[in-house]
Amino acid sequence: MAIDLRTVSITPLRQTFGHLARRMGADKPASRYIEATMDLQPVENFHYRPTWEPQYDIFDQTRTKITMKDWYALKDPRQYYYGAWTLARGRMQEIAEGDFDLVDEMGLAAAYPAAGKDEALKVFLPLRHVAWGSNLNKAYVSSYGYGIAISQAACYASMDQLGVAQYVTRLGMAFNDLDSLADAKAAWLNGAEWHELRRYVEDLMVEKDWFEVLVAQDFALEGLLYPLIYERFNEKLNAAYGPVFSMLTRFQREWYGETTKWMDSVLKVAGADNADNKAQLAAWIKHWRDRAVVALKPVAALAFGAEADAVMDELVQNLNARAAKAGIAL
Amino acid sequence: MSNAFIAFQKNDESRCIVEAIIEDNPGAMVVDQPSMVKIDVPNRLVIKRETVEEKIGRSFDLQELQLHLITISGHLDETDDEFTLSWNS
């Protein structure tokens, strides 16, 4: 029987699920982000305590010092559920693919001045390990964070960092240089310039408060590292030698620009929930910002030489301004 | 002897992949079900990039199988040229 079902106009019995209608205060259609996120993590009647940490429930609000009246207030302004996130990243990878192809076809890497190549690769390539550490630390946030709003955003960010680590690796390969990847790894493990940064990343691997890990990794460290390298250092290379590195790190720049919106919103909402949160966030930001400056100064020196301190000072001012804008007075 | 198998959603691309499997795996058994097709091969099932490319008329990356797969059975070994499922028994 062929029937044209499209022409049937029927009145729905309800517009959305009960938990969403209660949350929105009305029975109205909910976005796919809201449907995919809100109130989905179990909060009660857990059967067993974790054998690995029996002091906690499977999902437990007391895993962080931050408290929230509603953990789903930590919404993602980008409204990333899996589909939206993967489509956005799909577009970015297509552009990145085009950039890598173009560099390859035009022989842009081979034509890049040797001095500039050395200068760039020694700064960029160890960052694949920083991104790998970031992947792990964000995985911690997504594992033990409370509520799907934060856990999914952290999960996507964690995969993004795996992507960054791989794009940096491809950057090395684009310059046809597996040896420089090996050198970069040796520098990461043994080089004095990278010592404090590696300490910072490793310290977060044993930090237990997931919200603190988020602040230290995403806000303090990446809030300085990304503008330092993917904006300022690229600008310097562009001016001196040409824009190839800028092209091949476009993903990182776009990612940072987009992800700060999420991070700032998380800080703002958590700080606005109560005064203790605000004070705690301020304390964490100050502590980890100062440590991140220590960790990044040698890298900045590698990239900017004598101008390193001035660049870092400016970036710290920008970071402070972001915190202030999110309502966190330092 | 155990069967290795693979199943795909039915569409034009997977039709070509199934043709390639039949060509490269004597003894392949094809089972049609609503919206899906399942292919069983005793012990070892191989999908060859070259054969798929021949059927599909363009270059094909074996990782594109991800788009159409429904399920597999057997140990997987994946290279640029072959996607193999096998049992050791």
Next chain:
Amino acid sequence: MDMKVAKKLGLKERYSLMTRDLAWDTTFHKMEDVFPQTTYEGIKIHDWDKWEDPFRLTMDAYWKYQSEKERKLYAILDGFNQNNGHLSVTDARYINVLKLFLGSTPPLELMAARGFSMMGRQMNGAGPRVACQMQAVDEYRHFQTQIHSISNYNKYYNGMDEFAHQQSRMWYLSDGKSFFDDAITAGPFEFMVAIGFAFEYVLTNILFVPFISGAAYNGDMAAMTVGFSAQSDEARHMTLGLECIKFMLEQDPDNLPIVQRWIDKWTWRGTRKLASVGMMMDYMLPKRIMSFKEAWEMYVEDNGGSLFKDLARYGITIPKCFSQTIEEKEHVSHQSWIGFYMKPEATPFHTWIPTPDEMDWLSEKYPNTFDQYYRPVLEYLDQQEKAGNRFNNKTAPMNCQVCVSTMKFNEPGDPMEMCFRESIYNGEKFHTCSDHCKEIFDNEPEKYVQTFISSHQVLQGNCEPDGTDVNVPDFKPGQNMLDYWKLDKRALGDFNGSEDQKNFAQWREQATKN
């Protein structure tokens, strides 16, 4: 290394450079402090680098293929919804499958997402860590696309609107919840056997392949698209579970007895969990492509059999429960459906007695059991219903302390005798549904005494609507279960006479006339 060498890297070398070459052994903190969970279960790993990566997807390829899948999936969903696709399903009874699915499956996918995130943080080796992270993010995809595909049905039919509230409260959803709570509270290696291996490799085929093919056969393009699209990720997940088993067994001979115990335990726990899938296939799909028994034979006996034969080279034997599952495949779907039919006031989906030709189909598919044991019960229940004496079991069920299923399975070898087992722990008696659940209990009683069994908890005042004062003098527990569950009265009981039935008929009528 020169240009040619870098270009010529094969898939394996390239993938290795893109994952494990990124990793390093920490020096500011001991590796055992960074990864503190991978030793206490007794599994010995000597060399994480021996891990073989199964699928080798880098993130750029992952995003490329996954975004293409998502684009297709949401285009089909939008089209299906815009065209009132819900009216094109075979008959409105079918929609009850979706109610059961929505309550039972997305919440478990969510637990898989969180659990694999934990594995993606806790596994020492870079190879398994990346594979677990990728599975975690896939599992977000699964619960979200499932909710999105059923969202439109919720607008027109009853019983789906409170799935999020009910996931931790409904008595019959407790088996799935305990399954995943059990796995996620175990150590990382047991989780990998439980979910990565037993659930993904041995059991999800049953749920997603014949059942979803059945959904397609019943005209539900939304469920079909979501189900098959999820299953395309599942192929990656299965290889991860299998690889993890092989890895543990190859690393140290001492791992064998531990892995074997977990395989025994989780194959059984999964089998119990799938009883309700059996009833979906045999009773709830108006058009059926194969029986649960046939699906069980194809995907568990044959496929699982191949797998266990293959693992025999490591000393793995077929799970102890295997022969019992083979005996039970002819019973569980009937026992489950009859069990649910008998509780018309306690589920947000409808039940019904199969039509005469559906019973004939069941006779044909279950020649050894249906006519002998189950047809007489169903025909009796039918007569009683027609005589105005619809069976209604109002008592709280007795549940297994391990799998939390209601006690309804038979004694092995005797379909007419219900199976009960008990264990004493700390002077208290605990009941289980089978030898296998009893063994699981006895191995780890300190864990399973914690099981949240709602028919016990309700008597302790722990299942009351939010805001109830249980300390008032004349408080009687369990008087407000419908409110505690937020169970819509329109969603209860018989399909015949339900609002769903009337609306569907009327809307279809509207669609075929001017």
